[in-house]
Amino acid sequence: MITIATVAGLGLAAPAGAGAPAHHERVEVVAQGLDDPFGLSYRNGKFYVAESTTGEISGIIPGGRGPVVRVAGFPAPAGVDRTGEGLLVVTGEGEDPGASTLYLSKPGVGPRPLADLAAYELAENPDGQRQFGDDGAPLDALSNPFAVLGGRGHGAAYAYVADAGANAVLAVDRHGTVSTFFVPDVVTTGPCEGVENNDPEHAGCDPVPTGLAWGPDGNLYVSGLAGEAPGEGRVYVLDPGTGELLREITGLDAPTGVAVGDDGEVYVSEVLEGAPPGEPEPGFDPSTVGRIVRVDVDGSRSVAQVPTPLGLRWAQGALHATAWSVAGAFLGQGGLGQVVRVDSSAFTAED
Numbered sequence: 001m002i003t004i005a006t007v008a009g010l011g012l013a014a015p016a017g018a019g020a021p022a023h024h025e026r027v028e029v030v031a032q033g034l035d036d037p038f039g040l041s042y043r044n045g046k047f048y049v050a051e052s053t054t055g056e057i058s059g060i061i062p063g064g065r066g067p068v069v070r071v072a073g074f075p076a077p078a079g080v081d082r083t084g085e086g087l088l089v090v091t092g093e094g095e096d097p098g099a100s101t102l103y104l105s106k107p108g109v110g111p112r113p114l115a116d117l118a119a120y121e122l123a124e125n126p127d128g129q130r131q132f133g134d135d136g137a138p139l140d141a142l143s144n145p146f147a148v149l150g151g152r153g154h155g156a157a158y159a160y161v162a163d164a165g166a167n168a169v170l171a172v173d174r175h176g177t178v179s180t181f182f183v184p185d186v187v188t189t190g191p192c193e194g195v196e197n198n199d200p201e202h203a204g205c206d207p208v209p210t211g212l213a214w215g216p217d218g219n220l221y222v223s224g225l226a227g228e229a230p231g232e233g234r235v236y237v238l239d240p241g242t243g244e245l246l247r248e249i250t251g252l253d254a255p256t257g258v259a260v261g262d263d264g265e266v267y268v269s270e271v272l273e274g275a276p277p278g279e280p281e282p283g284f285d286p287s288t289v290g291r292i293v294r295v296d297v298d299g300s301r302s303v304a305q306v307p308t309p310l311g312l313r314w315a316q317g318a319l320h321a322t323a324w325s326v327a328g329a330f331l332g333q334g335g336l337g338q339v340v341r342v343d344s345s346a347f348t349a350e351d
Contacts (some may be wrong), residue, residue, distance in 0.1 A: 020062070026346035027306060030320065031060040031067050034337030036329055039079035039090075039147060040257075040311035047313070047320065047339055048087065050077040053105065053328045057087060059106075060339060061318075074098065079162070079311075083150035088159050089210060090117070090145035100143040102172055115176045116165060118143040126168035126180040127206075130199040139198045140206075141165030147257070147311075149220075151210035157181065157239035162209035162222060164187075169209050169222055180291035182243040184236055185331045188225045195227070203227045209236075211257035211312065216264055219246060223258040223268055230254075235266060235295075249295055259312035259319060266295040267319050269309040271326070287330060292321060294347050302347035306340060318343065 030047065030195050039050040049058040049067065058067035074089060075096040081088045084108035091099050100118035105111035120144035125131060144165030151157045158170035160181060172179040184207035186197065192205035205227030213221045226232040233252035236245060249266060257269035271322045273291045276284065284350040292307040295301050310325035319342045327336035 013179070015310075025082065026343045027304070027323075028341040028343070029338050030062050030341050031339040032337070033066060033335050034058065034322075034339070035334050036327065037078070037325055037337040037339065038310050040313045040320060040322050040339065041081045041087075042313050042315035042320070043082040047315070048080050048082045049311070049337075049339060050074075050078050050080040050089065052078060052092070053334070056088060071111055074103065074111070078145060079147035079287065081148050081150045081159075084115045087111075088114075088148045088150055090148040090161055092146065093118075093141050093144035093165055097268075100145055100165075101146070102159060102176075103149060113176075114159075115172045115178050115301055117145050117161060117170065117178065119164045120178040121163070124180060126166050126170075127182050127186075127202070128198065129167070129206075134305065147212045148211045149214070151239065151240075152214055153218065157240075160212055160220065160240075162212050164208045164210055167206050167208060169212070169220075171236070171243075182222070182236070182245070184222075184224055185223075187229065187232050187234075191229045192227060192230055192232050195229075205232055207234075210255060211269070213258045213260050213312070213314075215260040215266075216239075216262055221258050221260055221266065223252075223255040225254050225256065226252075228254040228272070231269075233268075233270075235268060243314075252293060253279070255293075256310050257312040259314045261314050261319065262317065264297045265313055266296070267314070268293045269306075269312050269321060271308050271310050290323075292319070292342060292347075293350070301350045304342055304346035304348070305340060305351050306346075309340075 004192045035054045036052040041048040057071045059070045076092045078092045079090040089103045095292040102115040105110040108326045147162040158174040159172045161170040169182040186204040188204040208225035211223035220238040222236040235249040255268040256271045259267045275289045287307045309321040309324040323338040324336040
């Protein structure tokens with residue numbers, strides 16, 4: 001389950017001038033005035049953003065007047081992908097009707113539920129972990145969809161969903177039938193070794209899939225939070241037809257999104273990097289929390305500071321990200337969310 005408790009614990013308002021990221025000449029604001037922007041998509045010259053706190057999917061034309069609400073009324077939308085048929089949207093875990101659901105919204109037609117992901121988790125339990133305690137209460141998040149990606153090419157699913165609560169990547173066909181596509185292993189290395197989990201058979205950190213992206217190699221890239229354990233986050237590279245694990249990128253800090261550039265470089269958002277472990281010192285600047293890691297094809301790494309980035313998308317030959325993605329929920333200020341373009345010059349060698 002994704003927790004942003006560390007950010008919540010900051011208890012701070014954003015500083016004056018928030019919304020202008022560091023290195024402004026290298027991190028360009030494409031759109032602003034968004035409310036907790038999570039997922040980010042792009043198609044035909046337009047970006048689409050899932051605004052978690054308002055339940056809206058907004059469209060953005062770079063250089064235009066600003067975000068325009070395209071579809072509204074979702075309970076906590078987390079992921080969005082604009083496909084040739086319309087908008088795919090997943091909603092996160094919650095008590096409201098329509099939570100933990102994959103929706104399809106076609107032009108001129110309101111959104112319709114395509115798949116009940118919570119029902120699939122209850123019926124199939126992909127990660128095999130114990131779901132309920134002796135008192136009947138859930139031991140952890142059951143289904144908490146965080147990203148969605150439309151299929152591409154022969155043999156691919158109609159849609160893939162990264163379900164952070166289910167610890168699985170799910171495949172959904174165009175009729176709404178759900179199947180388990182990939183279940184990452186529980187992480188048992190480093191600080192995750194021997195960590196108590198829902199049952200003794202699954203000791204360690206849950207993998208927690210969070211982000212999805214297509215690579216230029218045609219493979220599917222999945223980011224995994226790994227229980228927020230430092231250095232244990234990873235990116236799984238999968239065959240999109242079979243779900244076979246081809247390779248892993250390790251050594252990341254709680255990644256929440258992934259994108260792949262034209263040359264194969266992998267970008268990962270670390271929304272909580274730099275957050276203080278406890279009560280922050282007076283004057284702490286929350287704009288310093290969060291970064292994006294770039295992993296080049298030779299394995300070298302560099303980082304760019306972007307305030308609490310979450311959704312990533314490679315578009316128009318550059319990396320784009322949501323920023324100030326949790327400002328409304330945890331800093332108490334609405335409308336601070338942004339979509340930013342992160343120039344390659346924003347990245348510096350990792351210390």
